[in-house]
Amino acid sequence: MSRDRGSRLLGEGIIKGLAETARNFFGSYISKQRLTTVQYPEERIPQDESFRNFPFLVYDGSDPEAGLRCVSCQICEKECPPKCIFIEKSKDKKPDAVGKPQFYPTVFDIDVSVCMSCQICVEVCPFEAIKMDVKYDYPTESRFAALLFDKHQLAKSNDYYHQIHPTEASAVDAALAAEREAAATKAAAAAAKAAAAKPAATAGAPGTATASAATSTVTPPSDTTAGEPR
């Protein structure tokens, strides 16, 4: 057997081992490469682009209120497996990312102490409004209240999104731009059609005709016109 090497002096292996540990001891002072531990709060390992932790809400432009992409459709709230999202829909409307008047969330809470980072909310969102954040350290002094993030804490700019997930954000921006363009051409076509229909329908009541045209162009069923994000 290779382990049993005849009549060597007892303790030879111990001396070899001592030499090895001594090499480690002095080597750790000389070469920094030996110290593989990352000194966490000061040093951090660069994150992979696909890293994700908790969701956040994307807003366009500089105003988190006006630019919020979320239209309060509440799909994420329904789909969320641990039920950590709470949304209250607004009564009035504001223009969304594509430019159509939409509802917006008056309350949008995510309880990150419950969130399991599954990303299902992101998968189901038809408006590219909720995305995954990369921040992972949320030290707080209270166990529950401080980990219930409200709309203001969750809203983060599109620039931030670009910063943390560049590739994904560019794809989203391209898709949104295409949608915006499609909506614009559609609106133009509808306007032209309405303009063409207008002279023909002069006999009827003009007020009702314009009103019906406006409703058909402005508020279509959201998931058909917005299209699938992926």
Next chain:
Amino acid sequence: MTQTPDQVFVILKHWLLGYVPTSVHAIASAVLSILPLMVVFPLLFAITTLLERKGLGRIQNRLGPNRTGPMGLWQPLADGIKSLTKEDIVPFTADHIVHFLAPVLLVVAAFLAYAVLPVGRNMALVNLNAGVLFFFAVGSVVELAVFMAGWSSRSKYSMLGAMRAIAQMISYEVPLVLASVVVIMQAGSLSTVDIVERQATYTGIFPHWYVFTPWGFLGFILFMIAATAESNRSPFDLPEGESEIIAGYYIEYSGFKFALFFLGEYLGMFATSGIAITLFLGGWSAPLSVLTFIPSWAWFFLKLLTLICMFIWVRGTLPRLRMDQLMNFAWEFILPMALFNMVIAGLWRFMNPGAVRWFVCAFLILVPMFVLSALLKRKKKLQLRTYSFAE
């Protein structure tokens, strides 16, 4: 007045005693001698815990503790505060009195051993004419404390740990004492102070430390191995093997009682290291006659720190032994070697001084060493394990 730094503590004590009325002279003298020991060695314990964690970290290519204070220097303080503020839990079924007494006895026994340790010239607390004997007698009280802790906790793990500790400590106490017998034979005295003074003479610039003789060197190695086992340190830390029996005999201790166990263990380690220094490494004497200007107590503590570093180094290197390996090693290698060493020490005494004596003794040590190690190796031939059903 070259002796002033060497004797500074002795002079200080006498100066302080001058202010004390003669009626309480004896007790004041005792207090003044004991107090520094009770301050310095626990302090050394604090330093050692940090040194150990740092050293083990470096051995494993880590930084070790570096969060409390600059470079983690306040770590021992933080540990102390933590253990003081922790809840002191006593198991409901435990024997409360014995459970409480065990750590106290351990620390008391560990401190008693320092009574005969000459930490410097004229700096032994008492010069007992049976100092070495006293040391080993007090050292064996530790076993009682360990068993008290294991038994009174009423826990299976404590019990197992205590049983292991007793088996190990008794097994290694024999070679520990036998390894030191050679020194007693040579010095012709049991007094630790006398033993150091025998070694503190010089031929040319070299001292007459017993470690520089073949039998002394072997004795030192055997003594240190036995001392490692005696103080339950890795690789002989079976009694507290974390992975098997969690923490052994002190598993049911928390808070400051646990800290006391920790302290007692380290104090025991310092004491055995101290006696090893006294017996083999010339106690407080300088390693070269030209270095005698450095105070004797500084030499003692330098040697002590060196031995502590050796302990840490060994702990960071070797894995834990198995119980049968531990016992085989004690009874089949260390004990016969220690006995043989006594014969060689006797031979050394009756041969004429010179190189011939040195080589004859060295040869006579190496031969049984080879034979015994071959015997030990032959026995532990590993067999391929066959499984009837798994394959």
